[in-house]
Amino acid sequence: MPPVDANGGSADADVCLVLEGTYPYVKGGVSTWVHDLITSLPDLRFALVHVGPERGTYTRRLYSLPSNVVSFADLYCREALARGRNTAVLERLARVERRRHANARRTSRVLHGLRWLHLQDNVDSSLLDDLAAGDLSVGAFLHGRASFDLTTELCDRLAPEASFLDFFWHFRSMNLPLVRLLQAEAPAAATYHALCTGYAGLLAAVWSHRTGRPFLLTEHGIYARERNLELDRAAWLQRTLDDRRSEGVVGPTDSATALALRRIWVHFFHALARCAYAQASSIVSLSEGSRERQIADGASAGETLIVPNGIDLEGFRARVGGAPSRAAERGPVRVAFVGRLVPIKDIVTFIRACFLALQTVALDVRIIGPIDEDPRYARRCRRLVARLGLTHTIRFEDSMPVERIYPAVDILVLTSFSEGQPLVILEANAAGIPVVASDVGACRDLLEGRTDEDRRIGPSGVVTRLAAPEETAAAIARLARDPELRRRMGAAGQQRVATFYRKSATVETYRTLYTAGAWQASAGA
Amino acid sequence: MIAAAQRIRLIAPPQREEHPRVALLVAACAAVDAVAAGMLMLGTPLPLWLEGLAAAACHGTAVLLFSCFAQTRPSRRWLCVAAVLAVPCVGAAIAAAAFVTRGRGTVTVGRRRKPRRRSALSMAAMRRLRDALSPCDALYSGNDEQRLAALSTLSRRGDREAIALLRRAAADRDPDLALAAALVLDEIGERAERQVERLEPREARRAAG
Numbered sequence: 001m002p003p004v005d006a007n008g009g010s011a012d013a014d015v016c017l018v019l020e021g022t023y024p025y026v027k028g029g030v031s032t033w034v035h036d037l038i039t040s041l042p043d044l045r046f047a048l049v050h051v052g053p054e055r056g057t058y059t060r061r062l063y064s065l066p067s068n069v070v071s072f073a074d075l076y077c078r079e080a081l082a083r084g085r086n087t088a089v090l091e092r093l094a095r096v097e098r099r100r101h102a103n104a105r106r107t108s109r110v111l112h113g114l115r116w117l118h119l120q121d122n123v124d125s126s127l128l129d130d131l132a133a134g135d136l137s138v139g140a141f142l143h144g145r146a147s148f149d150l151t152t153e154l155c156d157r158l159a160p161e162a163s164f165l166d167f168f169w170h171f172r173s174m175n176l177p178l179v180r181l182l183q184a185e186a187p188a189a190a191t192y193h194a195l196c197t198g199y200a201g202l203l204a205a206v207w208s209h210r211t212g213r214p215f216l217l218t219e220h221g222i223y224a225r226e227r228n229l230e231l232d233r234a235a236w237l238q239r240t241l242d243d244r245r246s247e248g249v250v251g252p253t254d255s256a257t258a259l260a261l262r263r264i265w266v267h268f269f270h271a272l273a274r275c276a277y278a279q280a281s282s283i284v285s286l287s288e289g290s291r292e293r294q295i296a297d298g299a300s301a302g303e304t305l306i307v308p309n310g311i312d313l314e315g316f317r318a319r320v321g322g323a324p325s326r327a328a329e330r331g332p333v334r335v336a337f338v339g340r341l342v343p344i345k346d347i348v349t350f351i352r353a354c355f356l357a358l359q360t361v362a363l364d365v366r367i368i369g370p371i372d373e374d375p376r377y378a379r380r381c382r383r384l385v386a387r388l389g390l391t392h393t394i395r396f397e398d399s400m401p402v403e404r405i406y407p408a409v410d411i412l413v414l415t416s417f418s419e420g421q422p423l424v425i426l427e428a429n430a431a432g433i434p435v436v437a438s439d440v441g442a443c444r445d446l447l448e449g450r451t452d453e454d455r456r457i458g459p460s461g462v463v464t465r466l467a468a469p470e471e472t473a474a475a476i477a478r479l480a481r482d483p484e485l486r487r488r489m490g491a492a493g494q495q496r497v498a499t500f501y502r503k504s505a506t507v508e509t510y511r512t513l514y515t516a517g518a519w520q521a522s523a524g525a
Numbered sequence: 526m527i528a529a530a531q532r533i534r535l536i537a538p539p540q541r542e543e544h545p546r547v548a549l550l551v552a553a554c555a556a557v558d559a560v561a562a563g564m565l566m567l568g569t570p571l572p573l574w575l576e577g578l579a580a581a582a583c584h585g586t587a588v589l590l591f592s593c594f595a596q597t598r599p600s601r602r603w604l605c606v607a608a609v610l611a612v613p614c615v616g617a618a619i620a621a622a623a624f625v626t627r628g629r630g631t632v633t634v635g636r637r638r639k640p641r642r643r644s645a646l647s648m649a650a651m652r653r654l655r656d657a658l659s660p661c662d663a664l665y666s667g668n669d670e671q672r673l674a675a676l677s678t679l680s681r682r683g684d685r686e687a688i689a690l691l692r693r694a695a696a697d698r699d700p701d702l703a704l705a706a707a708l709v710l711d712e713i714g715e716r717a718e719r720q721v722e723r724l725e726p727r728e729a730r731r732a733a734g
Contacts, residue, residue, distance in 0.1 A: 082576035225701060232673055232705065259670055265670070289700065346707070348714060384718065417707050440700070465696040 013047035013070050015408030015514050016189035016207070020051045020200035020438065024065060025058035028340070029045045029423060030195060035311060039066045039397065040507040044514060046188040051200045054078040067434045075184055077199060097139035107146040110136035112183060114175055117271045118154055118264070123278040123298070128209040131202070131275070134182045142172070142181045159260035166257045167264075169356055169418050174268050178202065186211055191514050194276065197222040201276035208279055216513055217280040218307075220420035221441075222293045224269040231265055274298040282513055286421035287442030288450065307510070308442065308450070310503035311426045319403045320431050327475060331478040332362035336409040338424045339416070341378040341396075346438070348384060349415040349469050355388045356473035363482040365394040368405055406431040411479050415464075415472060425461070426501055429493025434486050435461035436475040438468075446496075454500055460493030545623050550594055554609055555617040562614050584613055591620060595707040660687075664694050664702065672702070676709050683713040 017038075023031040038046050046069045052058050054076050065072060113130030120127075141147050155167045177199055186192075186207035193216040194204035201217060208215030231237060237258050246524060277283060284307045285291045291304050339345045354365045356397065371378040378396075379458040385394045389483050410430040413434045419441035426446065437443040444463050449455030462475040479486050561583035569576050592606045605620035612619065646654070658667050663675035679687040691713075694706035 228669075228701070229704065229708075232676075233708070237673075262673075287566070293700075343711070346711065348711065380715065380718065383722070385722070387718075390552055417711075440704075466703050467695050467710045468692070 012045075012188040012190070014044040014190050016047040016187050016192050016202045016204075017256070018049045018051065018192065018194045018204040018207075020196055020198055021053075021058075022195065023048075023050070024063040025050065025052070027062050027373075029420060031063065032423065033220070034195065034506060035063050035066070036503070037507065037510060038068060040503065041511060041514075042066075042068050044511070045070045047073075047189050049073050049075060049187060049203075051075050051077060051181065051203065059351065067406065071187060073187065075181060075203075077180055079180065098143045100416055101140045101143040102145065108136040108140065108440070109145055109183045109373050110132035110179065111141075111150055114178070115150055115154070117275075118158065118268065118433040119312075121274075123271070123274040125278075125296045127155055128206065128275065128279060131178075131182060132206045133375060138176070143175065143414045147412060158264055159257070163254065163333040164256040164262040166261060170261050170264065174265060178382045182206060184467045189213065191216060193218065193514070195220070197273035197276040198223045198227070199272065199491060202272045205279035214281045215276075215279050216282050216284070217276055218284040219290060219294065220286060222297070224266075224273045224297060225293065226418075227269045228266055231262055237262055258304050265429075270297060277303075284513075286347060287445050289441070290420070292380065306450075307506060308445070308501055309421050309423065309426065311430050311497060312421070313430055313498055313501040316402070316427065316430050319401070320427075332365070333415060334408055334410045335476060335480075336366045336368055336405065336411075337413050337415070338405060338428075339369045339414065339422075341369055341381060342374045343377050343454040344417050346415045346417050346467060347377075347381050348513065349385050349391070349438075349467050349472060350413055351381060351388070351394060352469035353415070353472035354394060355411070356469055357476040358390070358393060362478060363476070365390075366397055366409075367394065368397045370399050371396070400429060406433060409433055411436060411476060412461075413472065413476065414438065414443070415467075417466060421445060421446065426497055429460050429501075430497045432487075432490035432494050434479055434489035434493065436472055436479065437461060437463060438466050438472075439463050440466065446501075447493075449496065451499070454496060457496050457499070458488070458492040460489050460496055547595075547621065550590065551617050551621040551624070554587040554590050554620070555614065557583050557590065558614045558617055561587070584610075587613075587617065590616075595620075595624070597624065605626070662689060664690070664706070665697075672705070676705055680709045680712055683716065688713065 017034065019034065022028070025032040037449040046066075048065070048069055048071070050058075050073070058074075109130040110133055113127055116127050116130070136147075149167055150169050152164075154171065155162065155164055159167050172458045181199055181203045182205070188211075191214050192211075194201040195218055196218065197217070200382060201223070205215055206215070207213075251349075274297070277294070277297070280299075280303060283294055283299045283304045285294055285304065286306065286308055288306060291306055294304055295301050335349060335357075337345075337350050339347075341347060350367070352365060357363060367381070375391075382396065385391055385396075405426065409431075410427070410433065412424065412433050414422055414435065414437040416422070416425060416438055417440065419438075421442035422437070425435050425437060425443065429446070435447060437447060445454075447461040447463055448459050449457060462479070464471040466477055479489075541568040561580040564580045564583070569579075570708055572581065587607055588610045591609050592602065595602045595605055597605075601623065608619040608623060615715050657663075658671055659677070660675040660679055663671040667675065676691075679691055688710065691706045691710050695703050695710060697703045697706070
């Protein structure tokens, strides 16, 4: 099956980037990173494959594709049998598929691979061989006897206490995207590069296995862990856990079924990650913490490496200016949060921290970022500001160019629940602005240093606990009262960025990874 | 078992009746009642039984007038009707007073609530209780499912103790635990904000009297 919705030329690419739910349809850290990487390597030709849930989920490209992108394809995991809403046509097609596969008992290698994926913890090349065979059609998976036999066997072995009906639909839901994606033909490329594990990571691993071309895996966040978190907050599981106190069988899913299904989903995402790790010639992360998690999840330590994101310092300084503004030393200290207004950024903690800090120091606070991604959360933040009586002190502003942000900021605050390696910290440090950030992702590395040499530069900000407004407020107040401390931290940040976080170094490392295939320790990151 | 008595506060909503119209209605009732009283006290040429019947009919008309034309909440209307019915002539004045009086929302009454009958625990549930870890142990040394159940319990409780425990967990070195605890803290915070939003208009109404 060729990739659907392919456009652009069909020339062989140097790199095939396999993306899931991100560039060019979604704004954010990973998308910006991808766009920057492609534009920074104009001599390399890129083929982009975007994996999305279904047609219509992503309609508008938020980035214009650079000229070195030779092809772009959309793959949909949950594509219907036929387009359109004509139920009669769909029913007829379903009947035909059912008749065709109902009595076919021949098993396929992909089904064998799926069985292994669910039952075993180890991954070897024979599993990837099976999955790469691509000999299971969507119709055979949905209607075939062999597929149904596998479903019943796995239900008996993995979730004997669970409702079969629930298991059946969950099993289909998790495996159908895989079956669909495994049928897609690989775009011709010298290297396959996935930006996460999951479905996109497995697809890139299978393509690399089929073609014998190297596979590079970069993880900004740890996909399997992020999915665990989503599962824990899923309504069907949450409701069941909330009702556990009374009796066993309550709500739409009984607790035994819900917990068994959660176990299966968790195992499935970890299995996808293990497949990607097993095939990858290099596994890149942004921080030591993420690298340790990759190893704990099955990555070979020898293939992992940390490639921190960098910043184009000269370009940034040309736009923003190198020295921090001194305008605020007499007036209120200017504090800013820069980022999307979404729950994962925990702006509520930032607002509460400002409220507490304002009891002791004069502040002028701005929350800068797009509000359209989660209007409900944005409303919650605005209501909180109003309730705390801070409408004149805390202002909400839409995204704006960096040259309008950083010259008017004395302290940058980032209270996120989760981050990879936030670009705003790099930008603030490059502008000589101290940062107060929660202890997530690479924030500690960025503010306190990653290596001994890095740590000798000194801290360029304060790291706080998650969801701790008092601690964040204390850090803001401390920095607000001490201009000399701000200056010292700002200078340390500038030195750290100039020494360790240059975009040119990041780009060159990726060029090496793309062209050399596997990572050589001597290549230097 | 002693049933728990719950104290509840009664808050009278603002009345929107038009006073001139009420005055007219009360006056009409009082007049009809006065006719009935006059018939009984001063006497008429009618036979005694017919006189009594006419007086009763007049009093009934007064009651009907109030019950049909008084535009207020049903509870208040029936209070007024009862006053007019029980005390001829003076009842209309009592009804008028009841009509124009506004509550300040300061009256509290005790409401007895029947205790909810709890179903007996099954053996499976008792076994689960016996084997369950405390939320603290489940967070720090339980498996994924025990940790998840503990977080769910703490989220539901949302009291001081639960928040303290979650804050400690949010500062843990294990990033997964820290993140999960922080998200639960956020959930509790959001719930509290919603509750405040629900209560605020009611408090404002109370303050406005």
